[in-house]
Amino acid sequence: MATKKKISVIALDPRAGKSYGEDIASLFGDVADISVFSVLDGSAAGVLEPAALFVASTDAYGSPEELAKHIPLDSQTMAVEVSFRWSDLRKLKALPTGSKVLFVNLTQTMAREAIAQLEQFGITHIHWIPFYPGARLDEDVRIAVTPDEMRYVPPGMETVIDLGQRVCTSGMMIEIALRLGLESLLEGAAFQEYARSVATNNYSFDQMFARSIRLESRFHILMESLEDGVIGINEKGEIFACSRRAEDMTCVSAALIQGKRCEEVFPYIPFAECLRTRQTLQAKVIKVNGVNLSVEVVPVIRQKACIGAFALLQRFNDVEVRQNELRGQLLHKGYYAKYSFDDVIGQSEAIRKAKETLARMAVSESPILLIGETGTGKELFAHAVHRASRQAEGPFVAINVAAFPENLLESELFGYEEGAFTGAKKGGRPGLFELAHKGTLFLDEVEDMSPALQIKLLRTLQEREVMRVGGNRIIHVDVRIVAATNEALEQKVREGTFRRDLYYRLNTLPAVIPPLTERGDDMFLLMDHFRRELNGDFRLTEPVRDFFRCHAWPGNIRELRNVVEYFIYTGHRDITMEDLPPTLFLSGETLSRPTPAPVRQEQPPSDAFRFVLSQLYEASETGTPMGRDKLLQKAREFHVPISQQEVRSILSDMAERGLARVSRGRGGSHLTPKGRELWEKGQR
Structure with a gap:
């Protein structure tokens, strides 16, 4: 008896993972062992055991790079793709035309994504309203639809349709068979019944065709499962395949074009160039019957011989819809704004x-x-x-x-x-x-x-x-x-x-963005917020509050949060000057010291000092900031000989004497009332 292959299913939610595992087991359970892992219940933590194939939902780890950290090197991986059953769509088709219907899901994005998929399957006769925890309920809505999220359905609904967890697409099942060399299962009754029951699309065409070129019946099933329109030619340029979607897009009949030369029927598709170069011709937009189509031509190489080519056709608007859906999925991976x-x-x-x-x-x-x-x-x-x-x-x-x-x-x-x-x-x-x-x-x-x-x-x-x-x-x-x-x-x-x-x-x-020194008592509101966030219990004494008002806060709010966290571990409820972090007492051009400055002999101010004082005074009169770079520029304009180091030293001295408040960056330096008084006194 042949050894069973191992398939590992990875999902974010345990319920979703169980559902995906059951779908896969229904088709591959006889030839493969299926294991299910979930991120939320911790079973998907660490590096998982080797498997022939890992099938992961896009929201499991958040990114392919994160997924790679949890599976052995060189493992085969593919994404979970989900859809609805035709039987569920028929239930929705039966709803009265024009009805307002809630689609209830965990988040707004997930609800909108599912609604977009339902509309692609033709459920457009009703007015969909996305509903999720926190959404406002329209009072005249009496019908709700949900994919196994009954807990979020609001009370008072007259009709509730639970679609259950969305099922894996038949395209995904085809890819699993191709990845594991189990193509023979595709002709079985179980698969054909599954494919008929699921409204599904979108899988890897290259792998599908490379493995099933000689198997006409199998190929027909796969071709009709594609969301793209498909037109196939042989090595002579004769048409041998045209899917129903390609018929709709090009307005031709597959029965009437069989065996005809491709350039006669589709002169706008570069089949001849593809056969000659044996290279994939990247998608180009071509207008056919007034509709923009994206057309890609792929050669079929078998044993180093080019035995034909396929054209893959998509309506350009459908391409945009798919891209927007995929980008929407990225919102579940951290690409969203957290704050307002x-x-x-x-x-x-x-x-x-x-x-x-x-x-x-x-x-x-x-x-x-x-x-x-x-x-x-x-x-x-x-x-x-x-x-x-x-x-x-x-x-x-x-x-x-x-x-x-x-x-x-x-x-x-x-x-x-x-x-x-x-x-x-x-x-x-x-x-x-x-x-x-x-x-x-x-x-x-x-x-x-x-x-x-x-x-x-x-x-x-x-x-x-x-x-x-x-x-x-x-x-x-x-x-x-x-x-x-x-x-x-x-x-x-x-x-x-x-x-x-x-x-x-x-x-x-x-x-x-104003620095903390320009925000007054906002610092105490922020401290209360961080204290609650960190589950701390302390209060500031008045000397500490006065010190904080004078401190330069070079690290701004980030530094403030660090101070709050430090206070939590002092073990004191009333924070005094002795409880302050030692880093707050470090010397520096923008850091204040709580200890009194030594008594100094007042020296007559130098010309450079008077110049800096005058410029800061003028700036305070106009309400504009004055930084070191601007002071140096002004000095050059007035031909005042002063170096950058001298400016830095003068500003530091002013800060220590309480004449100015010195900030980094665009905040600049500002005279205090004491500094303004000193300048005005010198002008008398």
Whole structure:
């Protein structure tokens, strides 16, 4: 007796995994052992035992890279594909035309994805309403449909149709048979009954044809299962196959064109070129009978001989629908915005103004440049902008530019084709621009991008198209850019390290995120939030609160959160000055000391000191920030001999004496009331 092959099924939810395993077992249970693993119940943790084939749902681990960490090297893998049974679709067809019907699922995206699939199968006579936990219920809806999510069906429904877990497609079952060399099962009654019962499509044509070219009956079943239209010719260019979908697309009769020359019937399909070059001709858009069709021609090579070719036809609109469905699935893999403007904590004038400004900017499609010191929450604002934008239903993709070397960053942003470089994934990989199509791409620390990549990014923003590394085809993308920087890009433009044209592209809608020092008592609201989040129990004494108001907070909100976490482990409920982290007492140009400064002999202020004081005073009068770079620029304009080190030393001295509040980045430095008094006193 032959040894059974092992098939391992991996899913996120145990119920879904059990359902997929039962579907596969119904066709392959006699010749294969089926094991089911789930991420949620922990059975899919660690590296799984070897198997002839791993079948994983797209939401199991979140990405192919994560899946690869859990299966042995060189294992065969494929994705779970699901559909509905025809019997369930007939139930839905019987619903009264024009009815309002809830489709109840776990999330809005999952509900919309299933509705889109039902509409593709012709269930368009009713008005679908996606419903999910937290959704608002329309009071006049009395019918609900759900794929085994009865727990979320609202009470009061007069009619409830539970479709049960969606079933595996027959195309997926065909691919399993091809992968494991079990083609003989495809002619069996069990498979044919399964194929008749499931409304399904979409599987690997190349593998299907390579293994079943000589088996006409088997090939016919597989061809008619394809969602694409299929036209086949032999090595002489004679037509021997034309699927029903191809008939519909080209308006021909398969019976009447059998045996005819391909160029006579389909002069717009480059069959002859494919037979001559023995190369796949990539998909091109061709208008046939007023309809745009995507046509790809694939040669059939058997034992080094070209024995024919197949044309794969798709309606162009159907291609767009599939791409949008796949991109929608990415929302389950982490490409979504987690925060809104309601998650931005604070009541200060500075933070309210930033939120109001960005909320107005969000409805535009122009790039936004977030400018702020490290730790001010630029990425949180990027999430919020996406949630408030017209692209809110699309993906939100974020990348820290500084975290990647140049060569890796290029492939991350623009993707790569198979064989583009050593270690490139088979089949290539889409870049973040493609994954963010119809959504938002957040580029953090954009100032660290190399000059070469700046050029490529500029072209992408101008033309709205990308080309993968190692590729030769243009891919259209519709992406809204939100960039962030914690440095003054204007200075980098002047230095020549950042392209001026790209700067103006990204700087269309600039917004400054205020540092913690400009947000007043927001810091205490934030501390309360972090304390609750970390399950802490402490309160600040008044001296500590006064110290925090004077502290420069160079790490901003990130530093504040670290301080809160430190307080939780002091073991004290009342936090005094002795409980402060030692790092807060370190010296530095933007760090304050709680200990009193030693008594010093007052020296007459130098010319450089008076100049800096005067410039900070003028800036305070106009309400504009004044940083070190601007002070140096002003010094050159007024021919004041002063070095960068002298400016830094003077500002540090002013901060220690309480004359100025010094911040990093765009926040600049500001005179305190004491500093203004010193300048006004000197002018009397």
